[in-house]
Amino acid sequence: xxxxxxxxxxxxxxxxxxxxxxxxxxxxxxxxxxxxxxxxxxxxxxxxxxxxxxxxxxxxxxxxxxxxxxxxxxxxxxxxxxxxxxxxxxxxxxxxxxxxxxxxxxxxxxxxxxxxxxxxxxxxxxxxxxxxxxxxxxxxxxxxxxxxxxxxxxxxxxxxxxxxxxxxxxxxxxxxxxxxxxxxxxxxxxxxxxxxxxxxxxxxxxxxxxxxxxxxxxxxxxxxxxxxxxxxxxxxxxxxxxxxxxxxxxxxxxxxxxxxxxxxxxxxxxxxxxxxxxxxxxxxxxxxxxxxxxxxxxxxxxxxxxxxxxxxxxxxxxxxxxxxxxxxxxxxxxxxxxxxxxxxxxxx
Amino acid sequence: xxxxxxxxxxxxxxxxxxxxxxxxxxxxxxxxxxxxxxxxxxxxxxxxxxxxxxxxxxxxxxxxxxxxxxxxxxxxxxxxxxxxxxxxxxxxxxxxxxxxxxxxxxxxxxx
Numbered sequence: 001x002x003x004x005x006x007x008x009x010x011x012x013x014x015x016x017x018x019x020x021x022x023x024x025x026x027x028x029x030x031x032x033x034x035x036x037x038x039x040x041x042x043x044x045x046x047x048x049x050x051x052x053x054x055x056x057x058x059x060x061x062x063x064x065x066x067x068x069x070x071x072x073x074x075x076x077x078x079x080x081x082x083x084x085x086x087x088x089x090x091x092x093x094x095x096x097x098x099x100x101x102x103x104x105x106x107x108x109x110x111x112x113x114x115x116x117x118x119x120x121x122x123x124x125x126x127x128x129x130x131x132x133x134x135x136x137x138x139x140x141x142x143x144x145x146x147x148x149x150x151x152x153x154x155x156x157x158x159x160x161x162x163x164x165x166x167x168x169x170x171x172x173x174x175x176x177x178x179x180x181x182x183x184x185x186x187x188x189x190x191x192x193x194x195x196x197x198x199x200x201x202x203x204x205x206x207x208x209x210x211x212x213x214x215x216x217x218x219x220x221x222x223x224x225x226x227x228x229x230x231x232x233x234x235x236x237x238x239x240x241x242x243x244x245x246x247x248x249x250x251x252x253x254x255x256x257x258x259x260x261x262x263x264x265x266x267x268x269x270x271x272x273x274x275x276x277x278x279x280x281x282x283x284x285x286x287x288x289x290x291x292x293x294x295x296x297x298x299x300x301x302x303x304x305x306x307x308x309x310x311x312x313x314x315x316x317x318x319x320x321x322x323x324x325x326x327x328x329x330x331x332x333x334x335x336x337x338x339x340x341x342x343x344x345x346x347x348x
Numbered sequence: 349x350x351x352x353x354x355x356x357x358x359x360x361x362x363x364x365x366x367x368x369x370x371x372x373x374x375x376x377x378x379x380x381x382x383x384x385x386x387x388x389x390x391x392x393x394x395x396x397x398x399x400x401x402x403x404x405x406x407x408x409x410x411x412x413x414x415x416x417x418x419x420x421x422x423x424x425x426x427x428x429x430x431x432x433x434x435x436x437x438x439x440x441x442x443x444x445x446x447x448x449x450x451x452x453x454x455x456x457x458x459x
Contacts, residue, residue: 037390039414044367045386060385067387 017054019046025061028068030075077190085274086190087140088198088267090148092207092260092275093184094137096282097155099211100177101130125162129155134208136184141204145192152188156181176286183282198271203263210259257283277332281324349431352392355382357401357420357428364405364419367393393418401427 022045026038045060056064077083132155139148159181163174199207260279264272349357352374359365359373371384384392396402401424405417420428 040367040416041386041390043410043413043415044371044389047368048371048386060387063385063387067385067391070391 014052014054015046018049018056021054021056022046022064025056025064026068028065028072030068030072033071033075077193080195081268081270081274083191083194084196084198084268084271085278086187087145087194087196088264088271088275089187089278090145090152090184090191091137091140091197091199091204092263092279093180093187094133094140094148094152094155095204095208096211097177097180097184098130098133098137099208099213100180101126101133102212129158129162132158136188137204137208140188140191141197141199141201143197145188145194149185149188149192152181152185156185176282179285180282183278187278198267199263200266203266206259207263210256213255277328278325280328281322284324349427351382352384352388353396354428354431356384356389356392356396357424357431360402360418360420361425361428364417366415366417370418396424399427400424 019042022042023038026034026041029038045056045064048060049056077086132151136148136151136155139145139151156178159174159178163178260283261276264275264279266272267275355374355377356370358377359370362373365373367386367389371389375383393402397404401421402418403421405419407414407416409415
């Protein structure tokens with residue numbers, strides 16, 4: 001290729017390659033921002049480049065990616081509907097988490113499940129986390145958004161730390177908690193600049209009470225269980241709900257979904273729809289787990305549980321939640337495109 | 349004001365400029381210490397425009413590419429003057445104290 005590298009044609013090819021690569025980097029910015037600024041930014045980026053440069057510099061690449069991502073996030077949070085959605089989820093999330101912390105407490109009430117009675121440190125950790133999430137929700141209800149965001153991230157960190165050191169309340173409950181914690185922490189950040197309290201106090205109490213029903217089924221069964229017999233035994237344990245715990249989950253979860261739907265219905269329709277979409281992964285994941293394992297604790301009512309499955313629980317549960325969430329986003333985008341194009345799905 | 353924003357306002361205090369001219373002028377003003385990345389430059393311009401400190405002066409097409417010129421607004425000039433004054437007062441205080449320190453402890457260096 002001697003002599004060919006310095007020709008004007010070669011120079012134009014190099015410039016086109018570099019321009020194409022910069023355009024790909026600028027794709028990190030939102031579409032409306034690109035429409036207004038891409039040409040101009042491209043001009044600056046190309047002018048900054050050295051003669052014959054084929055690839056964007058590393059620093060420029062990282063800067064454009066981060067700036068574009070920040071712009072996307074900022075654009076999202078400038079939208080009042082999204083801000084209000086985040087504010088609602090930032091309150092509903094901690095309420096659900098506070099409700100879920102009931103589980104280890106109620107299990108200890110059950111005489112029939114005495115063998116899986118929670119160790120004291122687990123019970124103490126659950127009480128502490130339940131109280132913490134209640135405070136986070138309270139901060140959100142009182143419009144202390146920064147405090148709520150800091151509390152949500154601290155709560156998520158505590159959940160991860162508890163999982164790491166093995167102080168956890170039963171495998172799957174914790175994974176659902178972690179997914180809810182991630183959702184809550186992200187929403188709390190997005191809600192920092194929200195203006196209004198999205199939920200009424202009555203709705204907040206209803207959501208939390210119903211959230212406590214799902215893991216609190218054990219308390220119901222425990223309350224109805226009777227133990228009879230002379231001192232020294234033999235004892236007779238009678239549980240009218242024995243064998244019925246599988247559908248108890250379904251009933252409790254259905255009530256929770258109904259209350260969440262009602263709570264979302266009290267919000268503005270656009271906000272309520274988005275809150276519902278964000279809650280779908282969490283509710284669907286909990287439903288799948290309840291159906292699959294027959295409950296939120298894998299030692300109770302096992303179904304379809306290969307031993308190796310235990311080791312991939314965290315990955316599978318979180319991946320399932322993220323997957324369901326992404327599927328929701330894709331379905332939502334397709335629906336929006338169909339709406340824009342008058343009933344036909346445009347090519348991607 | 350963070351340093352990139354201060355430098356962009358300072359550059360625009362001279363005359364309206366387009367994006368790349370701003371990058372070059374900021375390099376000159378900062379004596380080569382600050383070379384703004386494209387993403388940073390436009391993030392700064394966006395913030396300054398939202399705050400009403402900078403506005404688009406005019407646009408032109410050069411080599412079939414849009415070139416937008418930015419200019420300092422009245423509010424931008426006031427903000428820059430206030431910021432420069434604040435920095436000058438801080439710098440004066442630092443210089444005064446360093447002189448006093450030099451008097452007390454000659455080994456502390458000279459100004």
